[in-house]
Amino acid sequence: MTTTILYPGKDGAGVxxxxxxxxxxxxxxxxxxxxxxxxxxxxxxxxxxDEAPEHMGAxxxxxxxxxxxxxxxxxxxxxxxxxxxxxxxxxxxxKEYTCYYARVLDEDLPLxxxxxxxxxxxxxxxxxxxxxxxxxILEEIAxxxxxxxxxxxxxxxxxxxxxxxxxxxxxxxxxSINALSRDRIHEYYQRYYLPPLTVVSxxxxxxxxxxxxxxxxxYERAGALAxxxxxxxxxxxxxxxxxxxxxxxxxxxxxQANLVLGTTGVSRGDDRRFALGxxxxxxxxxxxxxxFQEIREKRGLAYSAYSYTxxxxxxxxxxxxxxxxxSKIDDVLKICRDELSRIVAEGITAEEITxxxxxxxxxxVLGLEDxxxxxxxxxxxxxxxxxxxxxxxxxxxxxxxxxEDVSAVAQDILTRPLTLAVIGPYAxxxxxxxxx
Amino acid sequence: MTTTILYPGKDGAGVxxxxxxxxxxxxxxxxxxxxxxxxxxxxxxxxxxDEAPEHMGAxxxxxxxxxxxxxxxxxxxxxxxxxxxxxxxxxxxxKEYTCYYARVLDEDLPLxxxxxxxxxxxxxxxxxxxxxxxxxILEEIAxxxxxxxxxxxxxxxxxxxxxxxxxxxxxxxxxSINALSRDRIHEYYQRYYLPPLTVVSxxxxxxxxxxxxxxxxxYERAGALAxxxxxxxxxxxxxxxxxxxxxxxxxxxxxQANLVLGTTGVSRGDDRRFALGxxxxxxxxxxxxxxFQEIREKRGLAYSAYSYTxxxxxxxxxxxxxxxxxSKIDDVLKICRDELSRIVAEGITAEEITxxxxxxxxxxVLGLEDxxxxxxxxxxxxxxxxxxxxxxxxxxxxxxxxxEDVSAVAQDILTRPLTLAVIGPYAxxxxxxxxx
Numbered sequence: 001m002t003t004t005i006l007y008p009g010k011d012g013a014g015v016x017x018x019x020x021x022x023x024x025x026x027x028x029x030x031x032x033x034x035x036x037x038x039x040x041x042x043x044x045x046x047x048x049x050d051e052a053p054e055h056m057g058a059x060x061x062x063x064x065x066x067x068x069x070x071x072x073x074x075x076x077x078x079x080x081x082x083x084x085x086x087x088x089x090x091x092x093x094x095k096e097y098t099c100y101y102a103r104v105l106d107e108d109l110p111l112x113x114x115x116x117x118x119x120x121x122x123x124x125x126x127x128x129x130x131x132x133x134x135x136x137i138l139e140e141i142a143x144x145x146x147x148x149x150x151x152x153x154x155x156x157x158x159x160x161x162x163x164x165x166x167x168x169x170x171x172x173x174x175x176s177i178n179a180l181s182r183d184r185i186h187e188y189y190q191r192y193y194l195p196p197l198t199v200v201s202x203x204x205x206x207x208x209x210x211x212x213x214x215x216x217x218x219y220e221r222a223g224a225l226a227x228x229x230x231x232x233x234x235x236x237x238x239x240x241x242x243x244x245x246x247x248x249x250x251x252x253x254x255x256q257a258n259l260v261l262g263t264t265g266v267s268r269g270d271d272r273r274f275a276l277g278x279x280x281x282x283x284x285x286x287x288x289x290x291x292f293q294e295i296r297e298k299r300g301l302a303y304s305a306y307s308y309t310x311x312x313x314x315x316x317x318x319x320x321x322x323x324x325x326x327s328k329i330d331d332v333l334k335i336c337r338d339e340l341s342r343i344v345a346e347g348i349t350a351e352e353i354t355x356x357x358x359x360x361x362x363x364x365v366l367g368l369e370d371x372x373x374x375x376x377x378x379x380x381x382x383x384x385x386x387x388x389x390x391x392x393x394x395x396x397x398x399x400x401x402x403x404e405d406v407s408a409v410a411q412d413i414l415t416r417p418l419t420l421a422v423i424g425p426y427a428x429x430x431x432x433x434x435x436x
Numbered sequence: 437m438t439t440t441i442l443y444p445g446k447d448g449a450g451v452x453x454x455x456x457x458x459x460x461x462x463x464x465x466x467x468x469x470x471x472x473x474x475x476x477x478x479x480x481x482x483x484x485x486d487e488a489p490e491h492m493g494a495x496x497x498x499x500x501x502x503x504x505x506x507x508x509x510x511x512x513x514x515x516x517x518x519x520x521x522x523x524x525x526x527x528x529x530x531k532e533y534t535c536y537y538a539r540v541l542d543e544d545l546p547l548x549x550x551x552x553x554x555x556x557x558x559x560x561x562x563x564x565x566x567x568x569x570x571x572x573i574l575e576e577i578a579x580x581x582x583x584x585x586x587x588x589x590x591x592x593x594x595x596x597x598x599x600x601x602x603x604x605x606x607x608x609x610x611x612s613i614n615a616l617s618r619d620r621i622h623e624y625y626q627r628y629y630l631p632p633l634t635v636v637s638x639x640x641x642x643x644x645x646x647x648x649x650x651x652x653x654x655y656e657r658a659g660a661l662a663x664x665x666x667x668x669x670x671x672x673x674x675x676x677x678x679x680x681x682x683x684x685x686x687x688x689x690x691x692q693a694n695l696v697l698g699t700t701g702v703s704r705g706d707d708r709r710f711a712l713g714x715x716x717x718x719x720x721x722x723x724x725x726x727x728f729q730e731i732r733e734k735r736g737l738a739y740s741a742y743s744y745t746x747x748x749x750x751x752x753x754x755x756x757x758x759x760x761x762x763s764k765i766d767d768v769l770k771i772c773r774d775e776l777s778r779i780v781a782e783g784i785t786a787e788e789i790t791x792x793x794x795x796x797x798x799x800x801v802l803g804l805e806d807x808x809x810x811x812x813x814x815x816x817x818x819x820x821x822x823x824x825x826x827x828x829x830x831x832x833x834x835x836x837x838x839x840e841d842v843s844a845v846a847q848d849i850l851t852r853p854l855t856l857a858v859i860g861p862y863a864x865x866x867x868x869x870x871x872x
Contacts, residue, residue, distance in 0.1 A: 034470035037802050067723075068733075075733045079723035084791040086798010089723075103802055135736030142691035143739055143759050146584050255578035287503075287515035287525075297504075297511045300571030303579050323579050355520040362522010366473050366539055370806050 003208065007390040016378060016388065017208040023225035024196030024232070027212050028378045028388070030203040032371060038204030039103045039375035040112045042120045043383045045199075045232060046192040047096040049165040049312075055184055057172015060093040061137055062185050066100070067091070068129035070122040073115070075129075081115055089115065093170055096235055096312060097383055103372055106205040110214055113200075117218035120193060130182040138178075141171050148258045148423045149304075149323065151250060156260035156319060156421035159248040161241055166312060195224060196232040201379030204371040234384050236269060238314030245417030247431050250424075257326045257424030261336050261434070262319025263416040266409070268311040268384060274360075274397045275405035276309055276318070276413065281356035282348045282406075283307045283339060284320055288355065291320060294335050301328045301335075313384070318413050326424045333420075333434045344414050347407040360398045364391060439644065443826040452814060452824065453644040459661035460632030460668070463648050464814045464824070466639040468807060474640030475539045475811035476548045478556045479819045481635075481668060482628040483532040485601040485748075491620055493608015496529040497573055498621050502536070503527070504565035506558040509551070511565075517551055525551065529606055532671055532748060533819055539808055542641040546650050549636075553654035556629060566618040574614075577607050584694045584859045585740075585759065587686060592696035592755060592857035595684040597677055602748060631660055632668040637815030640807040670820050672705060674750030681853030683867050686860075693762045693860030697772050697870070698755025699852040702845070704747040704820060710796075710833045711841035712745055712754070712849065717792035718784040718842075719743045719775060720756055724791060727756065730771050737764045737771075749820070754849050762860045769856075769870045780850045783843040796834045800827060 002020060006028070009015035015031045048059050068075050082089040087104035089112075100120055102112040144150045154169050161167030172180075202211050219225045243264060266272050284291035284307025295305040302324040310317045324332050348356070367373055368391060381388040389397075418435040438456060442464070445451035451467045484495050504511050518525040523540035525548075536556055538548040580586045590605050597603030608616075638647050655661045679700060702708050720727035720743025731741040738760040746753045760768050784792070803809055804827060817824040825833075854871040 035805055037805060076724060076729060079728075080791060083722045083724045083798075084794045086794045086796070086800075086802065088798075088802075105798065105801065132734070132736040136732055136739055139692065139737070139739040139760060142761060145691045148582050255581045256575065286519045288512060288519045292515075293512060296572055298568070300568040301575070303572055303575040324575060325578060355516060358520045358522045360522070362519075362524075362541065364522075365541065366522065366524075369471055369473060 003212070006388050016390065018382065018388070019208070019212045020231060021195070021212070021216055021219070021225060022228055023219070024229035025215070025219060025225060026199045026231050026382055027215050028199065028201045028382045029206055029208045029211050030374050030378050031206060032204050032374060035205055035371055036106055037103055037371050038106045038109050038112070038202060038206055039101065039371035040109070040116055041099055041101040041201045041375045041379040042116050043199040043201065043379045044098045044120070044193055045197040045235060045383050046098055047094050048168065048170040049095045050192070051165060054176070055180060056168050056176040057137070058180055058185055058188050059098060060170050060172070061133070061177065061180060062188055063091050063093045063098050064133050064137060065125050065129055065185065066119045066123040068133060069124050069126070070118045071124060072122070073118060078115060078119060081111060085111065087112065095166055095170060097380070099379065101375070109206060109211070113214045114218050117215065117222065120198070121219060121222035121224045123189065125182065125186050125189060127182045130185065134177060137171065138174060141174060141177065144171065148252070148254050148256070149321070152258040152260050152321070152421050152423045155248045155250060155423070156262065156419065157317070159246045159421055160244060160262070160264065160317065160419045162244055164241065166241065166315065195219065196229045199379050199382045201375050201382065203374035203378065234386055235313045236386065238312065241315045243417060244419065245435060246419050247435060248421045249426055249429070249431060250422070251427050252423055253425050254423060256323045257329045257422060257426070258323045259329065259333070259420065259422045260319045260321050261333065261418060261420050262317060263413065263418055265309050265316030265318035265413060266311065267314050267316050269386070272405065272409045273311060275401045275409045277360050277398070278353055278356035278401050279343070279348065279406050279410055280307050280309050280318070281359045282352040283343065285356065285359055290339050291336065294339065295322060295332060299331070301332055326426070329422070329424070337434070340414050343410050347403060347410065350403065353401070353403055353406060357398055357401065361395055364394060442824050452826065454818065454824070455644070455648045456667060457631070457648070457652055457655070457661060458664055459655070460665035461651070461655060461661060462635045462667050462818055463651050464635065464637045464818045465642055465644045465647050466810050466814050467642060468640050468810065471641055471807055472542055473539055473807050474542045474545050474548070474638060474642055475537065475807035476545070476552055477535055477537040477637045477811045477815040478552050479635040479637065479815045480534045480556070480629055481633040481671060481819050482534055483530050484604065484606040485531045486628070487601060490612070491616060492604050492612040493573070494616055494621055494624050495534060496606050496608070497569070497613065497616060498624055499527050499529045499534050500569050500573060501561050501565055501621065502555045502559040504569060505560050505562070506554045507560060509554060514551060514555060517547060521547065523548065531602055531606060533816070535815070537811070545642060549650045550654050553651065553658065556634070557655060557658035557660045559625065561618065561622050561625060563618045566621065570613060573607065574610060577610060577613065580607065584688070584690050584692065585757070588694040588696050588757070588857050588859045591684045591686060591859070592698065592855065593753070595682045595857055596680060596698070596700065596753065596855045598680055600677065602677065602751065631655065632665045635815050635818045637811050637818065639810035639814065670822055671749045672822065674748065677751045679853060680855065681871060682855050683871060684857045685862050685865070685867060686858070687863050688859055689861050690859060692759045693765045693858060694759045695765065695769070695856065695858045696755045696757050697769065697854060697856050698753060699849065699854055701745050701752030701754035701849060702747065703750050703752050705822070708841065708845045709747060711837045711845045713796050713834070714789055714792035714837050715779070715784065715842050715846055716743050716745050716754070717795045718788040719779065721792065721795055726775050727772065730775065731758060731768060735767070737768055762862070765858070765860070773870070776850050779846050783839060783846065786839065789837070789839055789842060793834055793837065797831055800830060
């Protein structure tokens, strides 16, 4: 059992430490001595992209089932134990990982670790719970389907990545959920919920050694550290994706049309992600961005208009989202295309680079004042990156971005074939001009 | 100019101070010496319920227009000045107040105060900006209309309060927005955006005297403190509401039905709000609540099921929200009605009271770690309550709630006539049994 100080912090705050337990379970903590709360996350390196096509939605289904009961707690005891002390407990499933987390007062840290570890290691997944929770998942799918902005993002991913694991919806669909058996889900649990694939991250007013002790005790009680193993390496690569281009239109009688126009971006380990971040800020990252100014401030064509980037192990996304009245969509698409072309031809201004860096810097610093976001940053980093960067290192990487870096990444990404997803009252409309 | 220490804090943190400037402008601050950021809010005591019926949506329209330009900054300069330093600036309109806020690094406090004060005191509201922003507001209305959970809450308010100022939608509707003239909106600005109706609240790593200096300087530059006046009294009362009961069904082909079932609650100054909070926690405040357990955990009938309370000067709401497949709505409504009856007949258990208090306590403490929520708490309190309570006082009030208090408030509130709003594929369905 070795403990490493990954980052020495400043004035006793922000110290990041890492310990690897015998079973390959990693514990990372960050000290925030002036807060009263603590956030605990248990990150498992399994996501929806690890599912076979016929098991679509199994990872997320499993995430729900873990809260239904363990050998020592039923569903009510799991939630009541944390809620009764004023804490919160929840989970989410992503394409490449699943996270269970709780936020409690610092004195309640032992309970939070105990409950989360119980859920992650000792869930029963009874056939009755599977049947009852199947209804909940179908409700969740229906809820998302009623939200046009959710639908358009999912359709965009599906069109961009085609029928591949990373292109499929995390929740699955009605058919796949109805087809999933208890045994299949249980098999995923047994195969993937193992210490080498798990990272426990804790941020707040905590002592690292005490956290390690508590985690080790909870996992040992569950018999989960018996097998010696090293941690699994981070997910640094994948099958890659074929560069596609396509249009997907969902005809629905909404008041607003919702669109995503974009293409593949950079992968998580790509050094150009910082330059792409600056580019994204300038194009559509805030109220002072080109898209917001052109579409909303000058023309009044939309309420919400922004661009975004996302990263995975072997690919990424770069997209523009706009919600506008159906009659305005041609104007909006033209502005989007024009701004993309203008950036490819001319790059962005020195002022935009300065502002983009300021935005990224501020977003990072202001976004990391609470325990939950610090816990997420270190937990996710430990799981999916080769090295856990300190905030100062990230700030230095942002600062180092040059105009040439931004132009280079724009020349690459913004010239790729485009994909468009639209939801709105468009039974017959031809959008082929928008991506040609 | 007098400065009062409203709360002495602990160990130099959490000190709350209040200063009244000559024009009646109030400045309240709370010190959080260990954070790097600062949140600034400017709260104006005017909301949508102050609108004449024919000006529905004017307050919110005005809130948008304030960002379009002042005598010294255009829209781009307003957003770029804050975003370029990594901050955020935004606003929201409620039924009884409007808030403009920014969050920046502490060293940028002077800029944040300057920009916000500029927007609040010196906006131009040009006819061109009104026309362009009218399109944005119509887009925002369309966006909300596409979200069934937004629609159902708004329809519930409209049915519960009828055609009264507090029952009307904050955004207005297409017709009212198209009818609003520049002069009408400008008149609201001149009549209500005055120092006696304004509270500036700041939380973070700040010095109170310095904040007061900066605010005074910014308002004086705008000539806004010339007229001597005392602060306006808080909005402690209103016309009250008639207790109604009704059903409103919006027939729409959604995947899920969305419903709100509820009645009037308690007003903001009602001492029973703490007991109602405990009751609400037990009924539908979290995953361990009765509604969540019955509807989701045991029966798998919904993904989202919760109860809520809200308070205004002279009334309040107590409601239950559920999103479920259309075929499940009768089962869901029956469970809701049964739980309400059971609580009226039997009260809630000692365990539920303990857990409910824990939930309220934890939610309060964990929810107040960031500068934004501290700023909101003190700003809103100063504007709408007679006295600004410290967090410790609020905690003491929660702790003091007795089982008798909970039973008494349940006997009153949960026996009132019910109102139901539903959105879903129900052209002919008769819901009258659900509230009978």
